[in-house]
Amino acid sequence: MHRIKKFLQLPYISEHIVTMKCRILNIIFTAIFFLTCKAYSEELSPIIKIYQFAPQDRLLINWNWITALDYKKISNWGKVYYCYVNYDDKPVIDNCAWFVSKYGSRLIFENLGATTYYLHINFVTFDYPEQTNIDALCVIYCNNKPVKQLAFRDMTIKNSTIVLEITREFIVNKTLTVEFKEYSSAGGFFGVWDVILSTLDTLPDTIEMKIKEPQQETMKQLPVKLVKPKSVKK
Numbered sequence: 001m002h003r004i005k006k007f008l009q010l011p012y013i014s015e016h017i018v019t020m021k022c023r024i025l026n027i028i029f030t031a032i033f034f035l036t037c038k039a040y041s042e043e044l045s046p047i048i049k050i051y052q053f054a055p056q057d058r059l060l061i062n063w064n065w066i067t068a069l070d071y072k073k074i075s076n077w078g079k080v081y082y083c084y085v086n087y088d089d090k091p092v093i094d095n096c097a098w099f100v101s102k103y104g105s106r107l108i109f110e111n112l113g114a115t116t117y118y119l120h121i122n123f124v125t126f127d128y129p130e131q132t133n134i135d136a137l138c139v140i141y142c143n144n145k146p147v148k149q150l151a152f153r154d155m156t157i158k159n160s161t162i163v164l165e166i167t168r169e170f171i172v173n174k175t176l177t178v179e180f181k182e183y184s185s186a187g188g189f190f191g192v193w194d195v196i197l198s199t200l201d202t203l204p205d206t207i208e209m210k211i212k213e214p215q216q217e218t219m220k221q222l223p224v225k226l227v228k229p230k231s232v233k234k
Contacts, residue, residue, distance in 0.1 A: 046200040048117065049109050050207065053098045053194050065098040065105045066188060074124060074191065081134060083126040089160045091207040092194045097124050100138060100180045102187025109176040109197050117166040118201045119178065124191030125155045136184035142170040143177060152189050163201055 053060065055068045069077070071087065074097060078085045088095045098105075121140075130153035140148040140162075147164055170176055176197070182190055196203060 046198045047203075047207070048112070048197040048199065050092065050197075051107055051195045052092060052094060053096060053192055054094060055096055057098075060098050060105075063106045063108070064101045064103050065192075066101045067099045068096055069099075069191070071095040078126055081132040083129050083132050086125045086127065086157050086160065088193045089122055090205055091203050092122070092196070094194075097191040097193045099124075099188045100182045100190045100192070102182060102184065104179055104181040106177060106179045107195055109178070110174065112171050112174050112176055114168055114171075115199065116168075117176070118198050119164040119166055120196040120198060120203055121162045121164070122193040122195070123150075123155060123160060123162065124193060125157050125160045127156075129153050129155045134184075134189055136182060136189040138190040139181050139183070140164070141179040141181065142166060143172055144179075145170065150190070152184075155190070165201070166197075 051057070051060075053065075053068070057068075060068075071085065075085045087093075088097070119142075132152070134152045136152040138150050138152075139146050142164070147170075148162060150159060150162075166176060178195075180190065180192075182188075196207075
């Protein structure tokens with residue numbers, strides 16, 4: 001009798017095992033599908049990397065960027081030179097900029113592929129910078145090769161966003177190193193709102209970023225302040 005009951009239960013047990021196996025397979029296939037779609041979506045995304053230049057960004061300190069300032073402080077600095085700062089431009093607007101040091105500042109982009117990229121650099125610009133007595137030059141290098149240079153008098157609204165084409169020759173071991181070297185008496189004349197690496201030469205109108213509160217410890221590490229002139233003629 002016991003054997004008969006056990007025999008009668010076998011189809012139920014087999015059906016239960018098959019059902020469990022199907023559920024497990026469905027979970028596995030769903031997970032694989034989700035990961036594949038996510039990777040494919042990331043691959044299709046034109047935005048590769050955004051450096052927001054937020055106040056708490058420790059990487060910028062490590063890479064020799066100086067003086068995280070908001071629009072008001074930059075505006076007050078510009079008034080000393082009788083030039084007025086333009087607002088932070090789209091698509092990332094947080095009104096905070098870091099400045100190039102006299103020792104040179106850099107950015108690093110890793111895990112890049114064998115394709116053409118576009119580097120979008122949003123500079124701090126002013127009204128009538130050519131009327132100042134600031135004699136400063138900023139040269140941008142990619143893989144130690146100069147690709148763009150700007151004098152302070154060029155920092156007008158038309159140069160708010162500079163777009164650089166990054167071809168394979170600038171990428172070494174899947175890494176792009178971008179250096180900003182300033183040639184001036186003291187450094188700290190060229191500010192950057194943000195930098196975006198993309199596979200497209202145009203960007204959307206708006207990219208929303210999470211803005212965190214500045215970390216006091218990080219802000220204390222800022223090495224220098226923007227240079228104020230000894231005397232400025234209007």
